[in-house]
Amino acid sequence: RRGRGRGRQQSGHNVEHDYELDLESAARGGVHRLQLRHDGEARSAADYAELRNALAGPLPTGLTITADTVRPPTADPFVFVADLGKNTLSLSGSVPNETARKQLRDLSRRLFERPGLDDRLEFASGAPKDWNEAVAAALRALSRLDSGKIAMSGLAVTIEGVAPDKGTAVAVSYQLRRDLPEIFSTSEKLSWKEAATPRAIAAKGAPSAK
Numbered sequence: 041r042r043g044r045g046r047g048r049q050q051s052g053h054n055v056e057h058d059y060e061l062d063l064e065s066a067a068r069g070g071v072h073r074l075q076l077r078h079d080g081e082a083r084s085a086a087d088y089a090e091l092r093n094a095l096a097g098p099l100p101t102g103l104t105i106t107a108d109t110v111r112p113p114t115a116d117p118f119v120f121v122a123d124l125g126k127n128t129l130s131l132s133g134s135v136p137n138e139t140a141r142k143q144l145r146d147l148s149r150r151l152f153e154r155p156g157l158d159d160r161l162e163f164a165s166g167a168p169k170d171w172n173e174a175v176a177a178a179l180r181a182l183s184r185l186d187s188g189k190i191a192m193s194g195l196a197v198t199i200e201g202v203a204p205d206k207g208t209a210v211a212v213s214y215q216l217r218r219d220l221p222e223i224f225s226t227s228e229k230l231s232w233k234e235a236a237t238p239r240a241i242a243a244k245g246a247p248s249a250k
Contacts, residue, residue, distance in 0.1 A: 083113060087113075111165045112137075112162075112163035112164050112165050113164055113165065114164065114165045114166040115134045115164035115165070115166050116166055117193045117194035118134050118164065118166045118167050118168060118171070118192075118193075118194060119133040119134055119191070119192065119193050120132075120133040120134060120135070120161075120175060120190075120191075120192040121133045121189065121190070121191045121192070122148075122178070122179060122182055122189065122190045123189045124152070124154070124182055124183075124185060124187055124188050124189065124201065125154075125187060126154075126187065127154055127155060127156055128154055128155075128156035128157070128158050129148055129152050129154050129156070129157055129158070130158040130160065131144065131145075131148065131157070131158065131159050131160065131161050132160040132161065133161065133162075133192075134161065134162060134163070134164035134166075134167070135161040135162070135163060135164070136163070136164070136165070136167040136171065137163060138163075140172055141159075141161055141163075143172070144161070144175065144179075145157065145159060147176060147179060148179065151179055151180060151183035152183055168194060168195055168223070168224075169221075169223065170221035170223065170224075173221050174192065174197065174220055174221055174224050175192065177215075177216060177219035177220050177221075178190040178192065178197055178199065178216065178220070180215070180219065181199055181212050181215050181216040181219075182199065182201070184203065184208055184211070184212050184215075185201040185202060185203050185208075185212065185230075186201070186202050186203065186204055186233070187201055187202050188200055188201015188202060188230075189201060195223055195224050195225060196224070196225050196226075196227075197216070197220060197224055197225065197226045197227075198226070198227045198228070198229070199212070199213075199216060199226070199227075199228050199229070199230070200228070200229040200230065201230060201231075202230075202231050202232065202233065203230055203231070203232040203233075204232065204233055205232050205233065206232045208232065209230040209231070209232045212228075212230060213228045213230060216228065
């Protein structure tokens with residue numbers, strides 16, 4: 041007989057699957073047209089990544105995805121951390137989607153001369169309004185330090201680290217406060233390298249007595 045069957049199934053990822061089945065094909069012992077619509081929120085970042093990888097691969101013959109609105113798990117607070125070390129910039133915490141992740145990686149490569157980029161970001165829902173602009177402003181400020189870290193938790197942004205000199209430390213603090221969207225707050229804990237005095241430079245350059 042002709043017709044269509046509909047149903048709903050909930051998977052282990054806490055995601056609902058709506059499906060539409062061609063009953064005539066099913067009666068002949070084969071499913072030739074099966075449409076799936078995914079909706080819901082994944083239980084964890086790992087579940088979300090697994091689902092995204094599965095949907096990115098080749099689908100079985102006759103299977104089509106008509107809609108895919110699965111959301112990554114909600115992070116509350118929404119946390120992002122960038123840690124600038126001697127040789128590596130490490131990114132960790134949450135990112136809203138793959139587009140934002142790619143933009144962060146591209147911006148990091150432009151701003152930082154470090155050879156290594158350690159990306160440990162995970163997808164999550166719940167990013168505050170203007171989050172992309174806030175992260176970009178924080179990374180630009182961090183890039184002026186010799187070493188340091190920025191941490192964003194919800195709407196609070198903190199930066200700490202070592203600047204090459206006092207003037208740069210003051211400028212970084214001002215720059216971050218100026219460039220962050222208004223809804224974000226900031227706190228700074230910055231130090232700087234002391235400039236060498238002429239006497240210290242002379243002593244360093246003087247030959248040692250034998």
